[in-house]
Amino acid sequence: MIENVCLGQYIPGSSILHRLDPRIKILSFVIFMIISFMSGNIFSMSILILSVAVIILLSGVPLKVYFQSTKYILFLIFLSCVFNVFYDYGEAVFKFWVLTVTLESIKNSVIIILRVTSLMFVSSSVMFTTSHSNISFAIETFMKPLSIFKINAQDIATMITISLKFVPIIFEETNKIINAQRSRGADLDNKNIIKKVKSYIPIIFPLFFLSFKRASDLAVAMESRCYNNIIKRTSIREFKISILDISCLIYIIVILIGVVYCEYLMI
């Protein structure tokens, strides 16, 4: 399935990232989000890019797959940044008709592209290396404090796991239905936007129907196996924080300190 890796798919493996505790991975990702939005100058940006490179290397997933699974989003980001370049403020570098390009706008665009791309790649690396059940375990752990608001962390974690599991299945199903309707002559490549939307009805409709049917089948199957939220469930895996996990946290905190230094303390 490598050629159709979709966003958020798990790729089995045994790399260092695969072996990390899911809670640590998600915690580190949250810290990483802060880091990427803090970094704004050339020094902190180079730390950011370097740390992303290390993470990708440790994930054991080829860089090509990262680009492939995020290509559409990257394209959108790139497009919006291209528009951003023409946003007129600061010192003009050159003027063309009504368009003015300034040094600041170029700088800002580059920063945004780098920030969002590194965020996308790091979040992908977490998704690529963490199985869905482990993600739901981590979410459950982090949501436990919410139980004082009568929110059942386990239920939400289960829902998230199931939704994540359905993504590749629905992806595959869509491809099948598209092929089936295409072979019946469905006009999916029409340039006219209204006709194009209309021509997707034979695909959207069965897809909705099948998704609802699958969801209700699953609900019945879970119920008939006495799934409920009254009893307390235990996990088959006991996660223990290992040296690897601690070194991961240290790694991310060192980057954080480095970026903070570059941004606020360095003159």
Next chain:
Amino acid sequence: MSALDIKNLSYIYNQGTDLEKIAVNNVNLSINDGEIIGIIGHTGSGKSTFAQMLSGTVKPTAGKIFLYGKDIWKDYKNRKEVYFKVGLVFQYPEKQLFAQTVYEDIAFGPKNQGFSEGETEEKVFEALDFVNIDKKLLNRSPFELSGGEKRRVAIAGIFAMNPGVLILDEPTSGLDPISREKIINNILSYHSKKRGAVIFISHFMEETARISDRVAIMDRGKIKMVDTPENVFYDYKSLKSINLDAPQITKIVSNIHSKGYNINKKIVTVEKGTQEILRLLRE
């Protein structure tokens, strides 16, 4: 002239990666106009990928497919021409039902072919005749029908397009024996009127033996053997090595034969088997 000429056809999933998997491996086959060819093979032998390549929905990694002598990836400028000439009934075709009424769903294909309302109606009614569906059901939602009826409506959607080559990918899987029998009869009634080539993919040996003029065995992406059902099935012990089986009746006559009786081993249908056993009893 043969309807389909398949030359060195291959399909490789994830080519160039660690997950590379050869689904179809250098297949050569010629399918004549007017014949029903059965393709049997266990799960994962590449049957479905093969079918999708023949219909033009999946592009082969290597090799060529000639439809009535024309290369489908070169001589046809418009993909639709190929789709309209080769009708593919996908696995679980009832999943593609979408319209509000049975009529609209069956009419989807002919309408896309550019037929007028009147012509479309004619084709829908003809297709309904082939699949033996009551005209009262035409205004019902396809989602209200039973599993077998849904399958037959979906198949009628392809019949209505009147393709020269009809491919059916496991049209009877997951159905009860009566519904399976009905679908087999639907295919036979379509074929007896329209002729054209029919490619029937299945892992039910009984029905494949019953309707096919020739049977091709597919194993790990390769065509192992193409011959008449009798010649393919009588040596059922070697079929077992590739996870396939022969019809019950073939095994019965084969066992009687191995006990030293003078009986024809090459029998695949219950009718012929009964005659042969009765003949033996009379002697």
